[in-house]
Amino acid sequence: METNIISLSRRVVMVIIALLICRTHGFTKTVLNGPVSDSLNLYTDSVQRDSSGKTVILNQIIMSASYLKGTKSPMRIKSIDKQQIESKAFGKTYPELLKEIPGIYATSETGSYGDAKINIRGFKQENISVLLNGIPVSGLVSGNMYWNNWLGLTDATHSLQVQKGIGASMLSDNSVGGSINIITTSTSETKSISGGLFFTPFGSDGGSLAKGFVSMNSGELSGGWALSALVSYTGGSGYVESTDVNSWAYMFNVSKRINGNNDIVLTLLGSPEKHQQRSVRLSESEVEKYGVRYSKNWGYLDGEKMNLSQNFYHKPYLTLNHFYTPDSGIEMTNTLYISVGNGGGRWSESKGKRIISYQEEGHIDWGSVISDNQARTGTGAAGSAQNILSDYLAGHTQAGVRHNTAYNINDKTKLEAGFHYLYYSTWEKEKITDLLGGKYWYEDYASNSLAGTAGRNPIKQVGDYIRTRNGKVTNNATVYLSGNYSGKKWNLRGGVSYMWNKYSRWDTYNYVQDPSSLAAGSESDAAFASGFSIKGGALYKLSDRSSLYLNAAAYSRIPYSNVFFASGSNEITSDVKNERNMLAEGGYRYIFARGSVELTGYYAYWKNKTIVSNPYTQQDNNDVAYMIRGLDALHYGTELTMTFNPARWLSLEGNLSVGNWRWKNDVKANIYDQYSGLKIDEINVYSNGLPVGDAPQTQVGIIAGLKFRNGILVNADWTYNGRLYADFDPAERKNPDDRASAFRLPDYNLVNLGASWKRELRRFGYNYTLFLSVNNLLDSKYIERGKDGSDHTISTFSGYWGFGINGSIGVRVDL
Template sequence: MKRKSLNPFGRVLLLCVLLLSGQMTAAIASSQKSTINHSTGSPGPQNGAGSNLQNPAGAPEKGQPGRPDSLHLNLEEIILQANFVTDRQSPLRVATVDQKSIGKKAIGYTYPELIKNMPGIYATSESGSYGDARINIRGFKQENISVLLNGIPISGLVTGNMFWNNWLGLSDATHSIQVQKGIGASMLSDNSVGGTINIITQSTQAKPSTSMGMYITDYGQYKSHLSVNSGQTANGWAFSAMGSYAWGNGYPQSTGVNSWAYMVNISKKINNQHSLLFTALGSPERHKQRSSRLTEAEINQYGLAYNKNWGYHNGKERNLSENFYHKPYLTLHHFYKPSPKRELATAIYLSVGHGGGKWSESKGKRIIDFRAEGLVDWDAAEQANITAGASAQNIVTDYLAGHTQAGFKSNYSRKMASWTFNAGLHYQYYSTWEKEKITDLLGAEYWYEEYATKSLAGLAGRNPYKGIGDMVRTYNGKLINHLSLYTSAQYNSAGWDIRLGASAMGSTNQRWDRYNYIGDVYSKTATGSGMSIKGGVSRKLTRALSVYANAAIYSRIPYSDIYFSSGNNNITQGVKNENNLLAEAGVRYLFDRGSVELTLYHALWKNKSIMSNPYKQLDESNNRYLVRGLDAVHSGIEITGNYTPVRGLSLEGFAGLGDWKWKNDVTANIYDPYSSLLIQQIHVYSKGLPVGDAPQLQLSLSATANPVRNLELFADWNFYDQMYADFNPSDRQDINDRSPSYRIPSYSLINGGISWSPQPRGRKTSTVVYARIGNILNTRYIERGRDGASHTIESFSGFWGSPRSISLGIRLSFQ
């Protein structure tokens, strides 16, 4: 059960080798100054992470000469079209992580974990598997958080979820990440109830540059990357490319990873009015997972790294859960600027994703229930299969899934005196498919697929005897068309910032199913329409003091899974839009050495629908459910501040307190996982229960110090409390049980790090060596979990956080 990794001496030796090779490479690059042009400054803002209240996006003031972003071709246009908030007078609650902070803290972390040091945000690695992260903003889960990549929505249209492992390797090509809480600035963020996450990738640069780096962790995970920029040629072309590779072990047992990432940018300045930017990016990956939640008894017996999903089969490690996927993403931007006051920005994009995960099917005792010393006893499961006869009782499969996502986005902008007007549209086509393929019969001769009882069509002349490579259980998909139209206006003066916007959207949803239907496999079309109205105002009272307020009304179209909640082609009756009323007000105060910002927010969430994961393999309860008509209120207060007491030392801190509760009792439909027939309808007694899955109280302090030139030390302390476990609606059928879910114990974490740049600033080459220690005090804590019948730790199951970890890295660049 032990993982192999470098011992401390080996890790230090490897780092020394990396540092030495980096210095040699830098020296060689420096000697080639006749062929390498120098580009001064860093390509991104350097103000560090956090609220950055004086300038939320870390960008220089308007009109400031020599701004760093001028080195990037088309980056300013991308930022503008992505509704990246750069004005300190913005009526929105924003926080930004810049390129420098990403470089220091992205070692082994997903995008959500890079933005977690902000009030109201709770981001964790959850299971500890590579890239399997989750994020909540102000108590809202991922399906209520809009994610934009260079201004284009990338959240899924089926469930609204994000699979962060598909994008994990791209952190080395990220320019900045901005969180806009609440309504968000983009008119395309249809699901921005909790907030909007705006990711801006790096673009081509005006001058040539090259960078490379590598990091290692104490648990045996490695990553290396290389990026190259050609600079702009005399005829207006520019090229940039980034590649990275991550491999090795995760902290939990049997969670190894093998992941590539790439990004290519090609830009062409046609003339002073027209320019093009083509981007291709992706992150093909394969990683083993820890999918099953754990109990306290299991953690006490087997330790924090315990993973119950794996064991040995014929002497070799084998995991029940493994993910593999590749989602290449292609975009082509056209920028047309006939005058300084008019611009038309258009983008087309295409993504064709393909992959899946390890799965299993069972007709009796499941594979995971064959245990030996805490591990899956694969040999015993195989022997039971053989003993049972020719027909398999257990099989191993690949659950395969893919999609085609294509779209068109266009925005026209017109400036008139102090006003800026925008209008545009976004169309997206989304086609999905899912199927399950047998990969191992575990010693049996065949698997008998019970079409007669599991398929709505019955046997229908199909061969029920299945072998390796045959499809079982499911073969279906969805066809979705989504269109958004919007218009907005912004007034900006020395003392006022006023923003108004409205959008209308419509969708068509159709499902096909070749497992439950023969002949006509397509459903009827479900249609929906929605709208949003949002606005905000910021008033600068003095040079130091400003106040702001914003509000929005959303009528959001249900996700496609809600229309087909049963799992067959029957359209769910009575599906209604979710309605959201959001409001926020705040005050900002700036002083010579820092700033303070206070925000109050209130969100009324009506007619919420919750759809369970339709396909489960490892949990005891395999039935799927749909809950409709839930109402909730999320209110809270957030305060953020930063202070620079002396030169070379900056302090930041925040506090967030929420009051998030479900407001009513509802009913839920329970469906059979195979036939998708309605089994029963149950009452869910949820009125007055706290919304779980995220802490309602957060405190944080962080410090960054530069004791000597080129040396930086940083540390942060985060405290979490008032966090309740998530609950299964089917466990809330007792009208007399109004007890809150299990309250997860409060915990605090201290993280820290150091970065050192051996070369003085201004050189044409630079090397940065950095180290990061997570959970310095080795605190034992619970990140997330599911409530049980008794609402205590005895019936709770979930994921415990990782212990102390050390990461070392080196990054070198030359221009």
């Protein structure tokens, strides 16, 4: 432990050295003089203009990203500003920064650093639109969002905004629960340099995490150029056993003011990372015996820790934005972007007793795994290793172009039109990395591949590819038209969009004799689909302080590509139908001098949902794949937020969210062989009336903040989560007489505490801020998420328990 901490400290102390070097060379802060506009009124630090009156690049990004002001919007909006992000971001993913918002449930899922999961109003990730500076970044294969791809980039984030329900972007047709809009920092007219060091000790029986970052902004240089950069490193071991992390993050911005009408900005960001994972759910008896930090998917091999699961990935993201204002009434935005992701995760293959079943004192007995492999004799399949380790490798190329033209008819009315084209190509394959003492692995092409053996050698060694080698190509095009009217009494928004998709798939495992080439016959036919969205909202001001709002939307939404190739082969799923979503939301908002009240009711009817299993999910390592079609669900509920500032030094906020989310019908499911994709069964799924699981349907929260004159800020929050049902596999609901709800997890309360102290040292020309946070202050024991069992009780339930008390300390220096 001590050696690990010293190693981490050596890496992150480079941040402090960098700050001192910059200070020595006279890198001081300079602010250009000029008028300040409050027309956007989003944040006071994002509306500065230079001496010629031009808005900064960040304003243009915000305006083009469908970012709204909550007090004037006919939608339920919540924004997290940069100061809040800085005080809470260390050790947390983007979703975990939003967990205090009513109707949102965000957790670290498995407890592994960077693995996060979020639900909004009961809807999972595939029904939540995630946008980065206004561009959709959710996966197009299944809608999943891999938050570990963005580890460390919270330091480069200007703000986060959650738009509940329909969302404002015309590109987000999967905004059923809501949209999450991430706005990154950009260049500005202000020179600055910042750095920070943060540390999280998890106690004598836990690990420790350390993080350091340094960022700089050149301010406006000669010729209209400006530069900014950020680099950060996070390393150490997490709260859960054997969850080490090694993660870098970077962001570089270059902007150029060409003339009074044209600006461009080039942004490159990414977060190469490697982290160990706890991929196996726990039972109550295991947690009682070993504690909440316990992970059973690791053990010692030759004196070194060996984990069954780890993830490694790098997804650099390059964007080029062009902002063009030909006259005072027209604003044009053009965006080109490309991302080439590459990485994977450790996987295992088994021909009998699985590796996770080799347990000794609660951890994997790697020695017995190897001994059993070495004892295998014979030829062919008989002599094959029983268990091996492999890397499931996956990558993608994502490239697109977006154009938006906004025409200000007058100071109250604006029309916008645009298009977005996206090319998304993915590939996946599995490569043997360790035979674990075996002589070889026997890949049974004759039984598993549609092409049979086809001359391929089934005897596989380390470095050979097995089981899967395929990919998908998506072409997506969207056109849209929207309008906005903002008058003295009314604020109206509306828009319509049309989407067109083309999907195809290739597969060299099942369809060609030469698996190393993409030869004729390995490509599927193309599948085509189209859809639309219509959305609109109205806000009516009853007075200067109070307003009523209403919004609604109808989607005919194209299913993800995994639905069109649900069997896992090149066969296109027959009779694929669009999902149909009908959303409505209404609310009352009252704002007074010292606070506000907002009450919202929402309704979401989700029809013709298709669920497709993922065979490469460690938590659900099943021998079959399935597709469930035609599911309907109804989500409705109420949300209340009240804020009150009784004094300048005290702020209070109360939140309440009560939902009723249920599945509405019984359907059928197709069962497929996980290798060949052949349909092997069809079953009935009895889900009508069951509560939707995986998120609490009742939430209560209180937040208090204290501000002292000496720069000390203290905040505390209390959250209650109730009526949280376990997630369940609909394919397991095969008994028509079993209509019992999934296991209801125990209700729980959490108390968190945070503090910061900002000191400005004018004599030396810099300021620093000290941070302290304590999570789960009362050390409550609770279950965050899990999977329902056969009898819907705790005895067959498996899941993940939440962290005990833990905390972080840190310092940030700004020059």
